[in-house]
Amino acid sequence: MLIIFDLDDTLLDTSGAVTPFKMRECLKRLVEDGARIGDFEAAYTDLAAMNSASPRSKDAVLNFARKIGCSNVSRALAELTAPLPVGFTIPTTPNAKEVLRHYYSKYLLAIVTGGHPPFQKEKIEKAGLDTSIFSKIAIPEDSVKKPFYKGLAKEFSIEPDKIWVCGDRIEMDLAPAHELGYYTIHMRWGRGKMAKSADWIDHSISSLSELKGIIL
Numbered sequence: 001m002l003i004i005f006d007l008d009d010t011l012l013d014t015s016g017a018v019t020p021f022k023m024r025e026c027l028k029r030l031v032e033d034g035a036r037i038g039d040f041e042a043a044y045t046d047l048a049a050m051n052s053a054s055p056r057s058k059d060a061v062l063n064f065a066r067k068i069g070c071s072n073v074s075r076a077l078a079e080l081t082a083p084l085p086v087g088f089t090i091p092t093t094p095n096a097k098e099v100l101r102h103y104y105s106k107y108l109l110a111i112v113t114g115g116h117p118p119f120q121k122e123k124i125e126k127a128g129l130d131t132s133i134f135s136k137i138a139i140p141e142d143s144v145k146k147p148f149y150k151g152l153a154k155e156f157s158i159e160p161d162k163i164w165v166c167g168d169r170i171e172m173d174l175a176p177a178h179e180l181g182y183y184t185i186h187m188r189w190g191r192g193k194m195a196k197s198a199d200w201i202d203h204s205i206s207s208l209s210e211l212k213g214i215i216l
Helices: 014-032 040-052 057-067 074-079 096-104 117-126 146-155 170-179 208-213
Strands: 002-005 108-112 136-138 163-167 183-187 203-205
Touching: 002 146, 014 040, 014 057, 014 074, 040 057, 057 074, 096 108, 096 208, 108 146, 136 146, 146 163, 146 170, 163 170, 170 183, 203 208
Parallel strands: 002 108, 002 163, 108 136, 163 183, 183 203
Antiparallel strands: none
């Protein structure tokens, strides 16, 4: 058996810890580069709301910049994957570490997470995840996960009906797994809370502790 986890808003509470910090930093860069926003906190509230409704933080920053008439966005976008401050910590989603320890003794575990590889690795480190419990950690920068899902099945010689994929984003994390015949678990966290479910999703959870009643 193989369990593949997404990272952001599945194992890590990215939307609760990293995203608010990054949105503020992006807004600071926009202001430094000439954006006129008036009240900073009001502008931040607007940007945060746009981010919550956007598929990606990059989209929110670009849309906000267009809204306020700012064309100089390169530094703000770069801030999204810039290193986090020394001492910055990232909480996991509830019970994530305990659940990982539980399954480590039973099945193969992997992470497939889209994003900027150095930044994704930094988040894993700042969350204190024990990387030794994962048989594979893959970081497709273009966030296209299907080839990596197929590669894991081939590498470990595991049939599709023995593979589970857990993630918060239906189209990015779960749809490719479903196409390959893997079991899918939708994590309702972060943007995953807003996603409209699909009838092909096998299970939907709001805490990883619920996995214990699903994957026995």
